[in-house]
Amino acid sequence: xxxxxxxxxxxxxxxxxxxxxxxxxxxxxxxxxxxxxxxxxxxxxxxxxxxxxxxxxxxxxxxxxxxxxxxxxxxxxxxxxxxxxxxxxxxxxxxxxxxxxxxxxxxxxxxxxxxxxxxxxxxxxxxxxxxxxxxxxxxxxxxxxxxxxxxxxxxxxxxxxxxxxxxxxxxxxxxxxxxxxxxxxxxxxxxxxxxxxxxxxxxxxxxxxxxxxxxxxxxxxxxxxxxxxxxxxxxxxxxxx
Numbered sequence: 001x002x003x004x005x006x007x008x009x010x011x012x013x014x015x016x017x018x019x020x021x022x023x024x025x026x027x028x029x030x031x032x033x034x035x036x037x038x039x040x041x042x043x044x045x046x047x048x049x050x051x052x053x054x055x056x057x058x059x060x061x062x063x064x065x066x067x068x069x070x071x072x073x074x075x076x077x078x079x080x081x082x083x084x085x086x087x088x089x090x091x092x093x094x095x096x097x098x099x100x101x102x103x104x105x106x107x108x109x110x111x112x113x114x115x116x117x118x119x120x121x122x123x124x125x126x127x128x129x130x131x132x133x134x135x136x137x138x139x140x141x142x143x144x145x146x147x148x149x150x151x152x153x154x155x156x157x158x159x160x161x162x163x164x165x166x167x168x169x170x171x172x173x174x175x176x177x178x179x180x181x182x183x184x185x186x187x188x189x190x191x192x193x194x195x196x197x198x199x200x201x202x203x204x205x206x207x208x209x210x211x212x213x214x215x216x217x218x219x220x221x222x223x224x225x226x227x228x229x230x231x232x233x234x235x236x237x238x239x240x241x
Contacts, residue, residue, distance in 0.1 A: 002028040095224045115153060
């Protein structure tokens with residue numbers, strides 16, 4: 001497969017290039033800010049996007065016009081950008097995940113199971129930490145974990161708290177707290193806490209090397225090649241549904 005990688009100069013872009021060098025995938029076309037991917041789109045078999053949120057909608061449109069499957073790892077999209085991108089799932093197969101680590105996607109799966117088994121008396125808090133250079137918060141992975149918890153608990157967006165400050169009062173039972181830490185060179189830590197009176201359950205994943213994400217991306221791009229149009233996640237790639 002000949003792959004077009006958009007965002008080739010970033011940390012994840014470099015990790016993907018390194019991981020692909022020992023695989024049967026060819027990162028044949030590399031673009032970044034200031035480059036025009038349209039000149040390569042007809043010659044590639046699939047596209048990987050790890051760029052910036054503003055670039056993804058136009059890239060998705062380009063892929064749809066040329067019937068090329070797309071793997072999206074870029075995070076931080078606005079709701080309008082997300083809606084724009086999702087329009088093209090009727091034309092092409094798109095794998096879209098906030099995190100491509102196999103371990104993190106197992107964390108997603110276990111979080112769903114825990115939220116289903118543990119009663120509402122277990123308060124849910126989500127904590128993530130990344131390096132000082134990360135631009136968006138919370139991380140895409142934390143947002144995914146939040147959506148999983150919300151879907152099980154029936155928690156509305158108004159009941160989600162992003163950090164706390166001041167005299168906030170007692171914690172409502174159905175509230176979910178999300179907290180973002182930034183510092184150093186942390187690749188990515190995520191913890192989901194289920195806290196009840198007398199005990200606490202914590203599910204944690206810690207990433208030490210970006211190659212785990214890159215390997216997941218390559219697995220996704222191989223998987224999506226011949227899939228029908230639609231929106232997919234890593235749970236589909238890994239068969240966790």
